[in-house]
Amino acid sequence: MASITRDQKLDALLAVAAQVFAARGYHDTSMRDLARAAGMPLASVYHYTKSKDQLLYLIQTRNFDAVIAGMHGALEGVSDPVERLSRFIDNHLDYFASHMAEMKVLSHEAGALTGDFLHEVNEKKRAYTRVLMDILADVERAYGPAHANRRVAAYSLFGMMNWIYNWYDPLGDLGVELLSQNVRRIFLGGYVGFPVADAALPRASAG
Amino acid sequence: MASITRDQKLDALLAVAAQVFAARGYHDTSMRDLARAAGMPLASVYHYTKSKDQLLYLIQTRNFDAVIAGMHGALEGVSDPVERLSRFIDNHLDYFASHMAEMKVLSHEAGALTGDFLHEVNEKKRAYTRVLMDILADVERAYGPAHANRRVAAYSLFGMMNWIYNWYDPLGDLGVELLSQNVRRIFLGGYVGFPVADAALPRASAG
DNA sequence: GTTGCCATCGAACGATCGTTCGATCCCGCA
DNA sequence: TGCGGGATCGAACGATCGTTCGATGGCAAC
Numbered sequence: 001m002a003s004i005t006r007d008q009k010l011d012a013l014l015a016v017a018a019q020v021f022a023a024r025g026y027h028d029t030s031m032r033d034l035a036r037a038a039g040m041p042l043a044s045v046y047h048y049t050k051s052k053d054q055l056l057y058l059i060q061t062r063n064f065d066a067v068i069a070g071m072h073g074a075l076e077g078v079s080d081p082v083e084r085l086s087r088f089i090d091n092h093l094d095y096f097a098s099h100m101a102e103m104k105v106l107s108h109e110a111g112a113l114t115g116d117f118l119h120e121v122n123e124k125k126r127a128y129t130r131v132l133m134d135i136l137a138d139v140e141r142a143y144g145p146a147h148a149n150r151r152v153a154a155y156s157l158f159g160m161m162n163w164i165y166n167w168y169d170p171l172g173d174l175g176v177e178l179l180s181q182n183v184r185r186i187f188l189g190g191y192v193g194f195p196v197a198d199a200a201l202p203r204a205s206a207g
Numbered sequence: 208m209a210s211i212t213r214d215q216k217l218d219a220l221l222a223v224a225a226q227v228f229a230a231r232g233y234h235d236t237s238m239r240d241l242a243r244a245a246g247m248p249l250a251s252v253y254h255y256t257k258s259k260d261q262l263l264y265l266i267q268t269r270n271f272d273a274v275i276a277g278m279h280g281a282l283e284g285v286s287d288p289v290e291r292l293s294r295f296i297d298n299h300l301d302y303f304a305s306h307m308a309e310m311k312v313l314s315h316e317a318g319a320l321t322g323d324f325l326h327e328v329n330e331k332k333r334a335y336t337r338v339l340m341d342i343l344a345d346v347e348r349a350y351g352p353a354h355a356n357r358r359v360a361a362y363s364l365f366g367m368m369n370w371i372y373n374w375y376d377p378l379g380d381l382g383v384e385l386l387s388q389n390v391r392r393i394f395l396g397g398y399v400g401f402p403v404a405d406a407a408l409p410r411a412s413a414g
Numbered sequence: 415g416t417t418g419c420c421a422t423c424g425a426a427c428g429a430t431c432g433t434t435c436g437a438t439c440c441c442g443c444a
Numbered sequence: 445t446g447c448g449g450g451a452t453c454g455a456a457c458g459a460t461c462g463t464t465c466g467a468t469g470g471c472a473a474c
Binding site for chain 4: 427435444
């Protein structure tokens with residue numbers, strides 16, 4: 001059972017690393033900082049991970065994989081494009097809000113990866129962006145020309161959603177459902193217009 | 208004339224530093240990297256600046272001050288709230304697109320400042336955000352309740368605008384006016400709804 | 415022509431970085 | 445009871461960090 005304990009310790013180390021990387025930034029965090037935060041000697045950190053690079057990579061891929069898996073589950077069997085768009089947004093924000101440190105590391109430390117690690121994560125981002133772009137294309141097919149350029153719209157939505165690590169507190173007054181509802185309303189209302197957007201958001205209010 | 212030359216050299220150094228910080232990140236850039244990029248010996252860098260911290264601070268304040276000054280100029284004498292909102296967005300994106308490196312450093316390296324430097328820049332951000340929030344409040348007063356929570360809307364707009372350093376190429380196919388127009392349409396359409404938004408955007412098209 | 419000042423810059427400072435080594439420990443199994 | 449292998453961890457490695465020092469150069473003022 002040694003390998004189970006080992007994996008669990010790595011998981012715990014990754015959880016600590018995500019918190020510290022999110023708080024201080026990847027390059028400003030030393031392996032000694034990590035060791036102190038994890039309550040183990042420096043050399044022990046290297047017993048569970050190969051390098052600092054790899055810790056960052058593991059935080060990024062594992063969480064991005066979870067976001068992507070959640071998205072595929074949320075879209076499964078849903079055909080209405082506006083409803084698919086709604087679910088894409090909800091999944092992204094729900095996961096972000098419940099894994100703020102990890103998602104801040106994914107969003108903010110994108111440029112800290114190098115080599116194969118960077119290529120692999122970038123490839124996932126490309127595919128994830130493609131899913132959103134395809135949904136936007138479907139929206140336009142179903143409801144006529146949108147009110148904004150598709151590429152600008154896609155990156156604007158990612159900007160709205162990924163920027164939340166700069167201001168949003170999941171434990172504060174504004175609940176995740178309300179955050180998600182407002183983002184959906186702003187984006188859907190701006191991209192497809194309100195009659196259509198509201199049809200997919202029957203319970204929406206300005207909050 | 209020694210002080211003029213000195214100031215000009217500092218300006219040039221700041222321009223180089225903004226490029227390098229934007230490309231490699233603040234903490235991953237060494238003063239030796241800066242010296243090499245600026246074509247001067249390491250010790251000469253310290254002849255024009257006090258510290259690495261101060262270089263980052265100067266890049267951030269000087270450019271943020273320019274954004275704020277441009278905004279006040281753009282809003283001067285304009286009373287219609289939707290028109291004010293349009294101009295706020297245009298000013299922000301115009302400056303961002305024409306100073307991508309500096310604005311990436313301002314947006315992305317916000318957490319790299321410390322102490323008084325951090326407090327001063329954060330105070331400017333607070334005031335700048337306040338201007339936007341006040342405009343949004345005026346919009347609601349003039350056109351009735353908006354379609355989204357004001358705070359979420361404000362940070363969503365900043366997210367849309369500040370995220371562009373991750374994808375936008377000012378020299379590419381998509382011109383700045385078109386970028387700005389699309390962002391205005393998405394945000395105004397989502398926040399106040401289209402009849403009102405379009406009234407302030409007579410020349411808008413989806414691009 | 416001499417004096418004084420500022421720009422220049424090679425060399426070095428102590429600190430800290432990511433990483434590794436090798437000794438010691440603990441514990442399940444013969 | 446003794447053996448073997450992974451877990452633990454203090455200490456050290458060479459490299460690089462931000463910063464400083466002190467020597468040198470050129471030029472303006474007298």
